[in-house]
Amino acid sequence: MNKRLCTLWISLVMTLCLVTGCVMPPVEEETSQPDLTLIETDSSHQADEAAPSGQTEEGSQAGETAASQDEAAGEAATSQTESEEPASSQDAAADGVYVSPETYEDFNADTIPAFAGKTYAVIHDNVPYFTEEEIREALEGPYEDYSPLDDLGRCGRAMGSLGVSLMPQGSRGDISQIHPSGWQRGCGYERSHLIAFQLAGENDNQQNLVTGTHFFNNDGMRPFEEMVGDYVREFQTLVLYRVTPVFSGDELVCRGALMEAWSLEDEGEDICYCIFVYNVFDPSEHTLIDYRTGRTYEGELQIAEEGMAGGIVQSEKEPGEIHTYIVNKRSLIFHYPDCEGVEKMSDKNKMEFTGTRDDALDAGYQPCPACNP
Ligand SMILES: [Zn+2]
Known part of the structure; x- marks a missing residue:
């Protein structure tokens, strides 16, 4: 270095x-x-994709010779994969x-x-x-x-x-x-x-x-x-x-x-x-x-072992998290309870709705553009 x-x-x-x-x-x-x-x-890499590491060079060189030899090389590589380590991306992903x-x-x-x-x-x-x-x-x-x-x-x-x-x-x-x-x-x-x-x-x-x-x-x-x-x-x-x-x-x-x-x-x-x-x-x-x-x-962020697939996994509530929204009975717009729009709303127009965002949409309510529930 x-x-x-x-x-x-x-x-x-x-x-x-x-x-x-x-x-x-x-x-x-x-x-x-x-x-x-x-x-x-x-x-070059795509051609080698299915080949286990270590077999890569041979495999791709074989491709330049006769097709039958290429197949044989491929088969050899495959059988080695099974007996040794799961090196193909599919095996690993599984x-x-x-x-x-x-x-x-x-x-x-x-x-x-x-x-x-x-x-x-x-x-x-x-x-x-x-x-x-x-x-x-x-x-x-x-x-x-x-x-x-x-x-x-x-x-x-x-x-x-x-x-x-x-x-x-x-x-x-x-x-x-x-x-x-x-x-x-x-x-x-x-x-x-x-x-x-x-x-x-x-x-x-x-x-x-x-x-x-x-x-x-x-x-x-x-x-x-x-x-x-x-x-x-x-x-x-x-x-x-x-x-x-x-x-x-x-x-x-x-x-x-x-x-x-x-x-x-x-x-x-x-x-x-x-x-x-x-x-x-x-x-x-x-x-x-x-x-x-x-x-x-x-909520809790799920922490996985290093080197695993799966991206960011949050608590199960996401994305179908259940909320209690405030719906305006006249406009049929729904808000988070802490939205300024709710403060301004007259009490007689307020209605609680508990469910997921999709539930609220299915019920015919529109999300407030300000609090974006
Ligand atoms: Zn709002």
Whole structure:
């Protein structure tokens, strides 16, 4: 390991220890020096998908010879799989073991690992999903690119080739006027930059801000942002960087973000990571997120064993949680009891309704746009 990485390494570990009390190293030594060929996933890896590791080379080389030989090699590989270890993704998935998707496009809310109590999980052997073309483009010079908001007002991936020229000169301005999708006042959220202000100077760009917890924004993302920021500032070089918020279905609050970084000049020797940071409250806060609306409620976050599949699992109440709503008998709009609309409502129009949100909708009531029950 070289000296630069060592410094970054130590400072990151120290930060993480301070922040989370966790002693696990964030980036494994071996994986921080990946082979560039690992990034050429699309064609080569898909061909090897069903082959157990160790058989991969043989299997794909066999494919270039006669088809019958290829089949024989495939069969040999399969029988070895059965007798040795479950290395195919299907076998592993059946046991609940997490297997990272092979491509960036397949990384979504259904393919995030189970929350194991740590702020983040390593994805794809810690190797970013960047394509050769994306790397080539990034080498041409610094840029930053943000996805347009979707129909629900949600952010998409933010990406850039980060260099000192993009970094801010001044300090950060006010961002309180931005309300990212799922934003709820008084719920303890932070407006969370996808690409940190310190990295590209984007202050109040709504395509770069999501609703996040302190555990996500500060404890989870920040150490990884600082690693990149410190490196770019010190060595005046470029890092290819991408942050992708991951939403499930029509939910307004992201389940977390995929963060990928790759130092370009040395082909990822100093900076190389691919992690998923969970957007949850610190488990000790016993606060859960209704990801559809951004409302929060009391409950327990399920903590799984590390390396298992399953994403974020909250108490059973979610999403069919039962509430007591206040319905306005005249307008047939239903509210949470603490909504300002309820305070203004005359008592004779108030009616209690207990059930799930879907029950209320089925009964013909409309959700209040202000409290978004
Ligand atoms: Zn309301």
